[in-house]
Amino acid sequence: MDEVRVSLAAAMTLDLEPGLFYRGARLGCINLLQTHESGCSARCAYCGLTREREGDFSSKGFIRVKWPTLPFPEVLDAMEKTQERFSRICISMITRRGAAGDLVGMARRVRERLDTPLSGLISPTVTSADDLASMREAGIDRLGIAVDTATPELFDAMRGRSIRGPHRWKRYWEVFREALEVFGAGMVGCHLICGLGESEREMAERIQFVRDMGGCTHLFSFYPELGSPLEDREQSPVGQYRRIQVARHLIDEGLAEAGGFRFDGDGRIVSFGVDDGLLEEVVSSGTPFRTSGCPGRDGCVACNRPFANSRPGPDMRNYPFPLEADDVSKVIEELWS
Secondary structure (H helix, E strand, C coil): CCEEEECHHHHHHCCCCCCCCHHHCCCCEEEEEECCCCCCCCCCCCCCCCCCCCCCHHHCCECCECCCEEEHHHHHHHHHHCHHHCCEEEEECCCCCCHHHHHHHHHHHHHHHCCCCEEEEECHHHCCHHHHHHHHHCCCCEEEEEEECCCHHHHHHHHCHHHCCCCCHHHHHHHHHHHHHHHCCCCEEEEEEECCCCCHHHHHHHHHHHHHHCCEEEEEECCCCCCCCCCCCCCCCHHHHHHHHHHHHHHHCCCCCHHHCEECCCCCEEECCCCHHHHHHHHHHCHHHECCCCECCCCCECCCCCCCCCCCCCCCCCECCCCCHHHHHHHHHHHCC
């Protein structure tokens, strides 16, 4: 693969694009995206890369920001020169035949130049068990799988047969299990998007399902992508997202289980099933409201995706840096709103 797309934040970090980060945020993971003249064959209703969207694939935005297309050798050179600025690299597949092999080849080229921890964000639709083993052999130490939806019904409506898409719920979870066998417990993350029509109960139970399998959850807030079929859909209320952020933290850290939560008649969380002291400590730390993603060498989240699913400013959904006192006060106010 001669060209690769790079997130705007990554391009800025690599000195390939000008710009400044709001409040001095810093990107911890260089996010790379495969590109191909045929584009992505999926039709995911919320995605800016969908083939239903007009325009050349290499010019389409993704998770709110632009992704410049650059020569891969140029990006490799830039990463080698600036490697002290980041602590992980992630290569994302698109859905097309041959993408898994391309990921393996890209990983090998990265590993020839850098020893930075390397993740792969894969498309199970075009990934086999043999591909997973090849990815591990090529130097990828963690995988992400973007299931995105909390229920099979939403998956079908947003990604599957209902919209003539290629993805299948059953296949995604088959590959998730296979990935855990190859990479080990705690080394496979499930991307879930809050705000696609699920209840808080359904999202909490899906996060628990992933945890019970041996995986972890990387949480996103739905953002209406320009040009996607859901471009006019509103984001979920911020309180809903805050409660799911707390739920994810408690579940993934082993501090609570979704079975101990209490919900109202609409599936809204009314209790996390932990004592008030623990909940206050967790919420006041601000940690649940920071971006969840793959860690770097120090064990802290590296894939902090600054402002990827909300605009820079006071209404951030995911904080890419430690929260200050005013931030904590704000999220506490939002939590039960």
